[in-house]
Amino acid sequence: xxxxxxxxxxxxxxxxxxxxxxxxxxxxxxxxxxxxxxxxxxxxxxxxxxxxxxxxxxxxxxxxxxxxxxxxxxxxxxxxxxxxxxxxxxxxxxxxxxxxxxxxxxxxxxxxxxxxxxxxxxxxxxxxxxxxxxxxxxxxxxxxxxxxxxxxxxxxxxxxxxxxxxxxxxxxxxxxxxxxxxxxxxxxxxxxxxxxxxxxxxxxxxxxxxxxxxxxxxxxxxxxxxxxxxxxxxxxxxxxxxxxxxxxxxxxxxxxxxxxxxxxxxxxxxxxxxxxxxxxxxxxxxxxxxxxxxxxxxxxxxxxxxxxxxxxxxxxxxxxxxxxxxxxxxxxxxxxxxxxxxxxxxxxxxxxxxxxxxxxxxxxxxxxxxxxxxxxxxxxxxxxxxxxxxxxxxxxxxxxxxxxxxxxxxxxxxxxxxxxxxxxxxxxxxxxxxxxxxxxxxxxxxxxxxxxxxxxxxxxxxxxxxxxxxxxxxxxxxxxxxxxxxxxxxxxxxxxxxxxxxxxxxxxxxxxxxxxxxxxxxxxxx
Amino acid sequence: xxxxxxxxxxxxxxxxxxxxxxxxxxxxxxxxxxxxxxxxxxxxxxxxxxxxxxxxxxxxxxxxxxxxxxxxxxxxxxxxxxxxxxxxxxxxxxxxxxxxxxxxxxxxxxxxxxxxxxxxxxxxxxxxxxxxxxxxxxxxxxxxxxxxxxxxxxxxxxxxxxxxxxxxxxxx
Numbered sequence: 001x002x003x004x005x006x007x008x009x010x011x012x013x014x015x016x017x018x019x020x021x022x023x024x025x026x027x028x029x030x031x032x033x034x035x036x037x038x039x040x041x042x043x044x045x046x047x048x049x050x051x052x053x054x055x056x057x058x059x060x061x062x063x064x065x066x067x068x069x070x071x072x073x074x075x076x077x078x079x080x081x082x083x084x085x086x087x088x089x090x091x092x093x094x095x096x097x098x099x100x101x102x103x104x105x106x107x108x109x110x111x112x113x114x115x116x117x118x119x120x121x122x123x124x125x126x127x128x129x130x131x132x133x134x135x136x137x138x139x140x141x142x143x144x145x146x147x148x149x150x151x152x153x154x155x156x157x158x159x160x161x162x163x164x165x166x167x168x169x170x171x172x173x174x175x176x177x178x179x180x181x182x183x184x185x186x187x188x189x190x191x192x193x194x195x196x197x198x199x200x201x202x203x204x205x206x207x208x209x210x211x212x213x214x215x216x217x218x219x220x221x222x223x224x225x226x227x228x229x230x231x232x233x234x235x236x237x238x239x240x241x242x243x244x245x246x247x248x249x250x251x252x253x254x255x256x257x258x259x260x261x262x263x264x265x266x267x268x269x270x271x272x273x274x275x276x277x278x279x280x281x282x283x284x285x286x287x288x289x290x291x292x293x294x295x296x297x298x299x300x301x302x303x304x305x306x307x308x309x310x311x312x313x314x315x316x317x318x319x320x321x322x323x324x325x326x327x328x329x330x331x332x333x334x335x336x337x338x339x340x341x342x343x344x345x346x347x348x349x350x351x352x353x354x355x356x357x358x359x360x361x362x363x364x365x366x367x368x369x370x371x372x373x374x375x376x377x378x379x380x381x382x383x384x385x386x387x388x389x390x391x392x393x394x395x396x397x398x399x400x401x402x403x404x405x406x407x408x409x410x411x412x413x414x415x416x417x418x419x420x421x422x423x424x425x426x427x428x429x430x431x432x433x434x435x436x437x438x439x440x441x442x443x444x445x446x447x448x449x450x451x452x453x454x455x456x457x458x459x460x461x462x463x464x465x466x467x468x469x470x471x472x473x474x475x476x477x478x479x480x481x482x483x484x485x486x487x488x489x490x491x492x493x494x495x496x497x498x499x500x501x502x503x504x505x506x507x508x509x510x511x512x513x514x515x516x517x518x519x520x521x522x523x524x525x526x
Numbered sequence: 527x528x529x530x531x532x533x534x535x536x537x538x539x540x541x542x543x544x545x546x547x548x549x550x551x552x553x554x555x556x557x558x559x560x561x562x563x564x565x566x567x568x569x570x571x572x573x574x575x576x577x578x579x580x581x582x583x584x585x586x587x588x589x590x591x592x593x594x595x596x597x598x599x600x601x602x603x604x605x606x607x608x609x610x611x612x613x614x615x616x617x618x619x620x621x622x623x624x625x626x627x628x629x630x631x632x633x634x635x636x637x638x639x640x641x642x643x644x645x646x647x648x649x650x651x652x653x654x655x656x657x658x659x660x661x662x663x664x665x666x667x668x669x670x671x672x673x674x675x676x677x678x679x680x681x682x683x684x685x686x687x688x689x690x691x692x693x694x695x696x697x698x
Contacts, residue, residue, distance in 0.1 A: 131621035131658055138657050145657045155625035176626050179605035181573045181586050184623055205622045206577045209658030228652050231581025231677065275587070288530060294591040295540060301588075311679060312581055351530055522579045525620075 005053070005078040006032045012047045020044070028460045029247055030396060031072065031079035038086045041069070042093035042119065045082075045102075048073050053080065054390070055099035055377045057471050059486040060109045062140055067115060071095065071102075072460075072471060072488075077395035079462065086115070094120035101377045101493055108526075112139040112211065127204045127525065129156035138212055156202075164190035164197050172507065176205045183521035187510070194506040199499050207525040214485035219245050219319040219450055222474070222482050227314050229487050230523030235261070235268040236465030237487060237523075238317035240472035243398065245319050248459030248476060249451055255442040257321030258399045263334075263437050264304075264313045264322075266430040269466035271300050271312075273423040273430075274345070276518055280420050281352065283512035284361040292348045296341060303337055321447030335438050338431045345431075349424040362417035366513035368501040370412055378497050380468020380490045381422045382517055386414035392464040404436050414501070416516040453480030465490065467520065489523030541595045553684045558599045560691025565611065568600035569687075572610035572634070576627045577620030577659055581677040582644040586614070588680045601687065607633040612690070613667075616677075618646040618653040619660035631667045639670045639690060643683065648672040 006023060013020045021035030036044045045055070056072040056079075063085070069092065071082040086092050094117040096103040107126035109115050114137040117123075125134075131153055132138060138145075163171065170191050176184035186202035210229060214222055226241035227234040239261050246253055274297040281289025301311040307330050308316055316324050326334075352358055368378070370387035379390050389410040393401040409425040411418040453476050461472040468490030475484035498517045502510055561569055573586060589596040590603070604610050607630045619627060631640065642663040645651035655661030663669050673686035 129622040143657070147655055152628070153621040153624040155629075156622065176623065177574055177630055181575075181583055181603060183575050183578070183580055183583065184626065205626070206575070206617065206620050207622055207658050208577050208618060208620050208653045209656045210653075212658070213653060213656060225652060228579040228581070231579035232584060234579075234581065275584075288534065291592055292533070292537065294588075295537070295593070298588060298591050298593045305679075312584070312677075314581070314676065348533070351533060355530075520580060522577075525622075 003032055003078040003080075005051070005075040006034075006080050009048060009051045009053065009080060010034070012051055013044065016043065016047050018043050018047060028081055028458065030462070031081045031460055033081045033083050036082050036084050038069075038084045038090065038092055041071075041082070041084055042095055042098065045071070045095040045098045048080075048082075049098050051075070055095070055101050056469070057486075057488040057492075058095070058102055058105040058109065059473060059488070060113050060115055061475060061484045062113060067113065069115075070473065074395075079396065079460075081460070089116070091116040091118045093118050096121050099377065100375060100496065104496070105488075105492060111137075113137050114140065124160060127207055129204055129207075130154040131207075138209060159202055161188045161200050161202070162190075162198065168192050169197065185521050189507060189510075191507055194508070196502050196505055196507055196510070199502045199510075201495055201499060203495065203521060204525050206522050208522075210487075210526040211485060214482050217482045218480065219476075219482075222485060223317065223319055224315060226472070226485075226487060227317070229526070230489055230491070230520040231312065231314075232272055232520065233268065233465045233467060233470070233489070233523065234312050234314045235264045235317055236463050236470055237472070237489075238315070239265060240461035240463040240465075240470040240487065241474060241485070242317055242319050243461030243463060244459040244472045244474040245450070245461075245476075246459070247461065248457040248474060249453060251320065251451060252448075253399075254321055254445045254448055255400070256444045257446050259437055259441050260322045260324070260326065260446060261317055262400050263326075263434060264308065264316060265463070265465075266434045266437070267300070267304055268313065269430045270341070270427055270434075271297050271304070272466045273427050274300065276515065277349075277352075277420050277423055279515050280362070280416065280512060281358065283515050284358065286352075286355065286358050286361075289348070289352050289358070296345060296348075300337070300341065303334070307334065318447065320450040321445070323447065325446045326441070331438050331441060335435055338434045338438070342428060342431045345424070345427050349427075352424075359417070361509075361512070362420060363413075363415055365416045365509055366501045366505055366516060368414040368497050370414065372500050373414065373497065376496050376500070377493055379493050380465075381419055381426065382494050382497055383468065384408065384410050385418035385422045387412040390469065392462055392469050396462065398463070400437065403440075404433055406433055416512055419516040454478065456483075458484075467491065467494070467518070487523075487526075489520055491519035491521075491524040494519040495524060540592050541598065553681065553688060557601075557684060557688045557691065560688060561600045564691055565600070568602060569612060570602050570604045570610045571612045571614050572604055572607045572630065573614045573616070574623075574627055574630050575616050576623040576647070576663070577617030577653070578644065578646060579617075582616035582646075585677045585680055585683065586616075586643075589683055594680050594684070596684070607631070608635065610634050610638070612639045612641060614641045614643055615647050615663045616644050618650045618655075619663055619666050621658055621660060624660060624666060627663075627666060640667055641671045641673060641686060641690065642669045643673045643686070644678055645674055645676045648674050651676065
């Protein structure tokens with residue numbers, strides 16, 4: 001076994017007297033799967049923390065009368081999956097006391113599957129509001145969906161928020177319907193005067209039952225659904241789902257298709273970064289930045305529409321390849337566009353950097369310290385602005401990134417300005433990557449027919465979306481239909497960071513703090 | 527600061543001549559005539575995301591970018607439903623948003639219109655009706671106009687608004 005980080009974890013488990021099974025690098029590549037028995041679930045996490053492993057994800061899958069549980073950890077690009085089984089009523093020791101990021105994913109697993117956790121720091125419901133009852137679990141096979149005779153769904157009025165007490169403390173409830181055109185969620189502020197003492201998020205408003213809707217789908221239809229987990233990341237979510245399916249069936253994707261996927265993923269990154277930096281400017285009343293950057297974004301998505309047939313390139317990544325192709329004239333025009341945009345974006349960003357009013361509003365605002373970022377296991381540009389250089393394209397490169405050269409920008413300031421700066425840097429990096437990709441598009445087919453599945457199988461897709469690492473698990477039965485789909489959007493790891501970084505800021509700065517993180521509601525609520 | 531002004535002047539007003547001016551500018555002019563005739567020149571929209579994947583919101587945002595600049599026709603996005611003429615709903619109405627959607631609609635003064643925007647809002651789209659979602663906006667509140675698309679592009683939204691101008695108002 002080559003993965004040194006995983007070997008040192010196995011050795012540390014032996015020292016701590018934690019029995020672990022034989023590491024298996026064939027079942028969920030590129031990860032190594034290590035079986036752990038359920039009572040040691042938390043202690044294994046403690047050892048992992050001691051080894052400096054990053055906590056990535058947790059999900060469960062109902063199997064007959066028991067559950068199969070998965071926890072993903074990573075260090076230096078080596079992915080490790082801890083796997084265990086519990087009986088239906090058998091509780092699992094929570095990993096949240098060791099890795100705070102585990103908290104909401106464990107509560108989500110409880111609300112949808114009824115898994116009980118011991119030693120969990122927070123036992124309140126999370127994804128469940130009032131659409132189903134406390135003792136009903138939608139992802140269990142015996143869950144009965146009655147669509148006809150249900151009345152109006154009540155508002156979720158009695159969630160026990162943490163409250164501050166004392167002289168001058170006010171509570172400010174915001175949402176789910178916000179003032180602007182944004183996704184719904186509830187924010188409960190405890191404030192003294194203008195200063196935020198504490199923020200508590202309440203999400204789950206856009207829960208659409210994606211995990212349940214996936215069950216029974218064919219690969220093509222699953223990827224359509226994956227493309228709608230979070231509409232702004234449609235390319236990267238479709239890619240992650242395809243990667244999981246293709247790894248599950250050991251399918252070789254044509255090189256031209258991989259190159260086209262990367263071109264679309266980088267275009268998605270650039271478009272979102274442009275729009276969001278513009279929106280950050282707008283949130284502090286700097287209209288110039290918004291005008292210029294949304295102008296560039298619109299021009300860019302129009303090119304995507306002309307070349308790929310969809311402004312966001314939805315449903316272009318499909319199992320077995322891509323559903324579109326480009327010719328040499330289009331390659332030339334995209335290279336020219338990328339070069340022109342590199343110049344113009346750099347020019348505008350330099351003006352933003354020299355604006356004192358912008359500096360005054362964005363620097364030191366919404367600071368997430370590197371220590372906090374480490375503790376929460378934050379990924380993506382939020383992590384990279386707080387000293388954590390996690391980037392799957394670099395750490396565990398998947399084709400075609402394995403043949404590309406690029407730098408991963410990292411800052412330590414952790415404020416809104418640093419997050420905006422990282423994204424501005426990444427626009428340059430992505431446009432450069434686009435040129436590299438466009439100048440070396442391999443010949444050949446853009447799609448091979450996805451094979452018929454003969455045996456039950458499972459796969460893990462790991463893709464760097466524009467928000468950060470997307471980790472998607474897919475399980476197929478012997479007929480090739482989906483039995484489990486869990487896309488872990490990076491937003492699961494970003495939302496808790498927002499609660500921390502907004503503390504001690506003024507309430508009116510919340511919108512710009514929120515925009516600088518820009519976690520997805522839909523990708524999180526599923 | 528000088529650089530900033532130079533850039534502004536160099537960029538100029540791009541609104542009047544978007545690349546597909548034939549469609550979006552013509553649509554806009556017609557929309558403005560409708561607004562003048564039926565809405566005394568302006569219309570206020572309250573948007574509610576009722577379970578959308580956020581792609582529909584990106585396109586609604588785009589309506590305000592300098593190319594479409596929808597405010598110039600008198601179309602405003604407002605924060606309070608009390609100020610709204612039109613409720614623009616996206617998403618298959620997740621059940622967790624059902625009460626909030628109903629309350630927003632109830633808070634709007636008469637006369638009021640509802641636009642279901644995007645495939646999910648029109649007929650449930652990719653998500654349909656399930657334990658977690660209601661399937662379509664008109665399963666919850668009456669809908670006056672449907673704008674299909676996944677997501678509807680800004681020009682689709684513009685022509686949708688135009689269609690609304692041409693639809694006679696029906697008292698409930």
